[in-house]
Amino acid sequence: MKHVLPFEKPVVELRQKIAELKSFTSESDVDLTEEIATLENRLERLEQEVYGNMTPWDRVQMARHAERPTTLDYINHIFTDFMEMHGDRYYGDDEAIVGGIAKFGNQPVTIIGHQRGKDTKDNLRRNFGMPHPEGYRKALRLMKQAEKFNRPIVTFIDTKGAYPGKAAEERGQSEAIAKNLREMAGLTVPVICIVIGEGGSGGALGISVGDKLYMLENSTYSVISPEGAAALLWKDSNLAQKAAESMKITSYDLKQLNIIDDVVEEIQGGAHRDLENQSNHISKCIEDSLKELKALPTEELLEKRWEKYKKIGAVTTVVQS
């Protein structure tokens, strides 16, 4: 593995050691099979310990992992006949958001997702997965099209946030996101949203209003990045770790706060360790949701969507003395 996160170092070191011993055994007469077996046992235990006790900050790192699968990776593994469609019809084509039509088994669907780059060149093209207004407008155009042809919509959320730039403001970043929030609320087809990496604030929300909201185990969803929160609250961005904990941004936190429908189990050590299997987990989740949502009459679908968001928040009334 090229990219090793600080907390998983012991695992990687032990794995390397086992690999060395294995190659030593095969090249010389000394038989170390027993030692290797012992170490492999230990590795298994260590992996469970390390990956089973990840802190919120570890998960932030995992959500940002350089090898973490992107929207297009999942599209290729989960759907067939994907055909990407481009452009918002007003200004341009924002490659920080991809969208198009495909089949999920026999079911036609529309897919929308944030798209990060895999390397520097790719990231420049994709603007690091941080959309401009035209990205949100393209997404809305494709969603309205899905509604017209009665196709369910699946969205993948993976962004640090909407791009904070001059042109983005001039072309109405706020309006583009706001309009998506409102219009998605009224879509007459099932909408399933899955956070696969970072769910950064309004930029994530802009394509994540739906009937079901899921998060991969090691993804995050937050109003601001831990670094940003630390800078704002304590004037010190070095306190990001502390912020990651107090801001409650992990999948389990959001499940506990009743904001998401469920946590999608991740491969031990992160989604990038086994894309095929991870895709299967996500497929299962889409399949179950579609089955449930397609059975609902439109009116009930929309009513349930409203009920879902209506209850989010923590309010009370003053006790009159």
Next chain:
Amino acid sequence: MIKDMFNKKRKYATISKQEEHEDVPEGLMVKCPSCRKIYYRKEIEKNLLTCPNCDHHHQMSAPERINYLLDDGSFQEWDEDMVSENPLEFPDYLQKLEKDQKKTGINEGVVTGQGTINGFPTAIAVMDARFRMGSMGSVVGEKIARAIEKANELNIPLILFTASGGARMQEGVLSLMQMTKTSVALERFDRAGGLFISYMTNPTTGGVSASFASLGDYNFAEPQALIGFAGRRIIEQTIREKLPDDFQTAEFLFKHGQLDRVVPRHEMKDTLSTILEIHHVGGGQ
């Protein structure tokens, strides 16, 4: 340019903010931050809290706005007792809320209710920048969502004055989800043919700008109000470029087609009343 040379001089004469405040006796007098003229507070109050000299719009609290705008005695408040919990158990959060409640005399960052403008009934929600910078937490989201529902139920228009720095950090992702909650409520109102007027005041940024503030059938703003999605400093750091002075002002947004009109406070009541009348005559409401 030669002109710049003269401008430079002024830099050395700038008084620090603190001294500025000490110049003026607290409460009785007000110094216009724009033209620096000093006025009696009463004088400014009579002038809708705008500067008689340069028309600078001073901050207007929610109760003040409601007083100025609605017909006398017509206002009925909704959900005035609603207060926030501390869902993320943030240290000192409840104390901070209490402090702002004492300071402002209101329980949260928005006041909602119904009343009439020149006889036309309307629901109204006014955010108050004095309360936690008008930030949106669960209560602000809930009260606005309820006001939208109530307007829908009563079949009356909704006028919403925004003044907000964005989401409230201490409520984390719950604050973020208020953007969705209010927008979903607006979709229902929209579908039912409800009239929604968004009137942005200084400042309207972040999550509030990226949700209900931008969703009016008519989008208005007060002159010079700061309106935008991302903060100026963050944008400057990201694009490594200095932004123009008028960036993210109401006038800047107007120029870029994001607003229907920039409406000075003196025209506020007439503008709103005319729209209510046209919709009243035209049916729907």
